[in-house]
Amino acid sequence: MTQIRRLSTADAGFSQSLAALLAWDAAADDQVQQRVAAIIAEVRGRGDAALLELTARFDHWTPTGAADLEIPRNRMAQAWDVIPSDQRQALEAAAGRIRAYAQRQRLASWDFTEADGTLLGQQVAPLDRAGLYVPGGKAAYPSSVLMNAIPAKVAGVGELIMVVPTPGGEWNDLVLAAAHCAGVDRAFAIGGAQAIAALAYGTASVPAVDKIVGPGNLYVATAKRAVFGQVGIDMIAGPSEILILCDGATDPDWIAMDLFSQAEHDEDAQSILVAWDADFLERVAASIERLLPTMERRAIIAAALRERGALILARDLDDAVAVANQVAPEHLELSVADPRAIVGRIRHAGAIFMGRYTAEALGDYCAGPNHVLPTSRTARFSSPLGVYDFQKRSSLIMASRAGSAELARIAAVLARGEGLTAHARSAEYRAGAEYPVAP
CATH class of the missing domain: 3.40.50.1980 (Nitrogenase molybdenum iron protein domain)
Incomplete structure (x- = not known):
């Protein structure tokens, strides 16, 4: 029988068990x-x-x-x-x-001009x-x-x-x-x-x-x-991950194969299903047992499910969403009747696959959004690879004569408060000064 962890959010110590399951350091050796x-x-x-x-x-x-x-x-x-x-x-x-x-x-350059003629903006290259x-x-x-x-x-x-x-x-x-x-x-x-x-x-x-x-x-x-x-x-990528949040009405074979789709990457990949229907979890477990022998990479899948996979029973939808946000998965499937009703409650995920017909594999190859995604809970603070990762932003500042005088007054006070007199005087030299214009 295929070994995969069974967890319940109602169990004492669930948070600690989940944290241990998620632990991964890509460069700990x-x-x-x-x-x-x-x-x-x-x-x-x-x-x-x-x-x-x-x-x-x-x-x-x-x-x-x-x-x-x-x-x-x-x-x-x-x-x-x-x-x-x-x-x-x-x-x-x-x-x-x-x-x-x-x-x-694509990010675009922009600027705006203040009432005194000072220009501020951002140049993208x-x-x-x-x-x-x-x-x-x-x-x-x-x-x-x-x-x-x-x-x-x-x-x-x-x-x-x-x-x-x-x-x-x-x-x-x-x-x-x-x-x-x-x-x-x-x-x-x-x-x-x-x-x-x-x-x-x-x-x-x-x-x-x-x-x-x-x-x-x-x-x-x-x-x-x-x-x-x-x-x-771009990022320090760990093993591939999928978390599926399911209301129990999706074909369990589909869900099992979605779990396999990440587990087949390597033995350290992570596949997790969260549902609030205990009977559905059992049906998915039966699908895993029946379908695994048909897979070319079954040994890798079995090892990944055994070492880092889990079937998690939640109390209800709200509880399941809380688990998803705690996991902050690379790939999150919302395999539910109305995914748009709950997607706004997902705070941490690399990519979100919405609805019963959206297999994560579509995102791996051809849906359009990037498949280079934050792993190992880094979706809490980072984002998918995109065009913006290949663009730099430079700030633009062009003070007018009037703007220079006002900004110098503010800057000088703050600079002297920091004990940086040269900063203050550098700003003050230009305050209201008339610079000769070459003929």
Whole structure:
């Protein structure tokens, strides 16, 4: 029988049990941190030579030189031509939807002028160069290419650099075709912490970037944390998560398969169902038992459900919503009759899938919103990846003569209160002064 935790919000110690279930630190292993630090130091110190050695060691193929690490653009175009037509059509359709959604996210510059002529505003500009990490170990993720690259392109990023591990030196045509479809400018066949280090610090072959985005394994997540500050990063992504809130009227097979859809990622993925109908929980448990043997990745699913999954009995809808907000899941399905009536009560979730017909998998591939989402309860303070992650904002201030005098009076008082006399006098010098205008 498939093992999965059974919890009830009525149980004493429920909050503690839930907190233990949710606990996850993507970079808690001291040995991993030490290995990553050593890899980063190697790449910083020896550049391409280190990349060649590390690629041979970890990806088990031996480039003859640094030029072998770059995947030519015409090779990406070739991949687009050779993949099956149904895959090409699916990539085009998904890319179109992702692009249409992203275009609505673009921030625009703005300014306003006060009565005394002082101008204040905000100037928005894209990043010069961004780096995209695409996983390539246990599986290939063309969807990740689209989700990370297209918002960057919509934002107007000057150059987009993709890195992807190629175990055994094998290039994945579907990933390369996705890169072609999304407009990736350059691509390199490197992965792991060494790829993150190369993007952060640059080598003779790999240009340094301003921000690194994209998911990866524990070593990639640890490396992103280590280089943050040298470059920007999107987030430290933990294992995939889904929480389903269901009123008991959805087909239990659908719910079981939705739980599987995240559990099949890896053994650390988390799948949780919250319902206030005990009989429905039993029916979902029966569906899990019956459907699991039919799954290709059943061993991974079973391990994930056993280690980090749960079926939670809530007292009622209000109780279930409270659990959802406590979990702050990456993916939240509101599988209820009227999801719009309760969605406003959800304060913390990466993406919310509303209604019985909205499988989370639609969001992973083609619905439009980004599938790069905050995990490990970070939805309490962070948001999905979007165009805004590839744009910078600069404040605009242009004081008029009259405005300068008024602002200087306020600034001088506050500056002297802080003991910063030069600040005060710098402002006062301009207060009401007439600056000569060149003829």
